[in-house]
Amino acid sequence: MARGPQPLPIDLSDDEREQLLSWSRRRTSAAGLAMRSRIVLAAAEGGSNTEIAARFELDRGTVRRWRDRFVEARLDGLVDEPRPGRPRSVSDAEVEQLITKTLESAPKDATHWSTRSMAAHLGMSQSTVSRVWRAFGLAPHKTETWKLSKDPQFTDKVRDIVGLYLDPPERALVLCVDEKTQVQALDRTAPTFPMLPGTPERASHDYVRHGTSSLYAALDLATGKVIGSLHSRHRAVEFGKFLRKIDAEVPDDLEVHLVLDNASTHKTPAIKRWLAAHPRFVLHFTPTSSSWLNLVERWFAELTTKKLQRSAHRSVSALNADIRSWIKTWNDNPKPYVWTKTADDILSSIANYCRRISDSGH
Incomplete structure (x- = not known):
């Protein structure tokens, strides 16, 4: 049976292999060169054109072309040829x-x-x-903030909460709970001008305050639905009322696992007595300075950007009505947030970052 031409064998020197490995690790700049390097490295391992094409989801002709180019011109054969046009003015x-x-x-x-x-x-x-x-992805005008938790139980708490997210217990409801305090009822000092072609919406810079409200929210990990409760103050008394609301809305045959922060209002004697009388409630505390572990914070961000940031309210009652309406609309078509990183991924990432800042000389 007739067979096609055999692919040209490739034998790499140590210098060539080192250079190809360096090129193959590029992610953004020179992505084409990175792929060509991977093709040659795979060919040097004995892979056929068909096998390499299937592995990298490429056309077999593409694999054959770069294999032949390398055999003919070695590393220079993989580099793009100069294009016609004005030569570079910067060395x-x-x-x-x-x-x-x-x-x-x-x-x-x-x-x-x-x-x-x-x-x-x-x-x-x-x-x-x-x-x-x-x-080169440089943006000197941008800066990001960070903070490392000093919680002595940081690792244990991360493993507890992430384990809860990735493998929730059976016959249980996992709720991410937090309070959005001091939500202000703000009204602009002048009417907002609507958007027009070529002109964005325009609102006055200054505003009038009409009071504040505090929102307690519990995000269902599985469904994305939210149980919400609005109060004029932010104390253990209001948190206790919110726990009783959760207890009334969750079926009696389910355990209730709450992910929440270390606020003092969550640990008063009255709250502890209530929890002791309701053993189906299990509390999982996030580490200090680690609100990013609580998924309800992501929901609070959506509430802020999609509703509160650009709305105007002349009273706290109008603000509360708007928030309740937004929660109802959300619950009509809830969107659960999917946690993907394992505890090992998170702890490894933080450890790497700590090593970087320790080696920075500061």
Whole structure:
């Protein structure tokens, strides 16, 4: 039976293998070069064109082309050929200098570089600085905040709550509980102008306060439905009323596992007595400074951005009515949040971050 031509064998030197492995790890820049490197590495392991094509979901002709190009020109055969057009005006050394300056220094008159200040400092065009920053994912104007929990039981609490999310117990309801306190009833000092073609909605910068409300919410892990309760104050008394509401709405034959923070209102003698009289309630406390572990915080963010942030209320009663209406609409078509990371993933990520900041020299 006739067979097609056999693929060209590939034998790599140590330097070639090291370079191909380096190229293959690229994720954003030079993604095409990364894939070509993986093809050659797979071919060097003895894979056929058909096997490699199936493995990387490519056309067999593509695999054959890059195998042949490597055999013919080695590493140079994988690099894109120069395209016609204006030659580069910035050398690799200048790009390296720009990146080093961006990462390791700051201007004398500011906390971070801008494209204009960096361009003036290095004698480049602003567009060149902007293109290089985009290519390397640099954004000096952005900053993110973080905080590490100092809870001595951090690891145990993470494993407890994440285990509850990933493998909830049978015949039980898992509820993520928290309070959104001091929700303000705000009204703009002038009517809001509606959006028009070419013009966004416009609202006055200043506002009038008409009081506050506190929202207690319990997010059902399985269904995404929310049990909500609004109160004028935020004390253990109101939390006790909310527990009784949950008790009334959850079927008697189900255990109730509550994920909640370490607020003092959750641990008063009166609350402890109520919990002792209702043993089906099991509390799981998040570590201190770790509200990100409580999924109801994600729901609070949606409530804020989709309803509260741009609405106006002339009274607390109007605010409460709006919140109740929004919860009802949510519960008509609830969307559960799906937790995916394991406790090991989280703890490993935090450990890696701690090592990075410990080695930073600060």
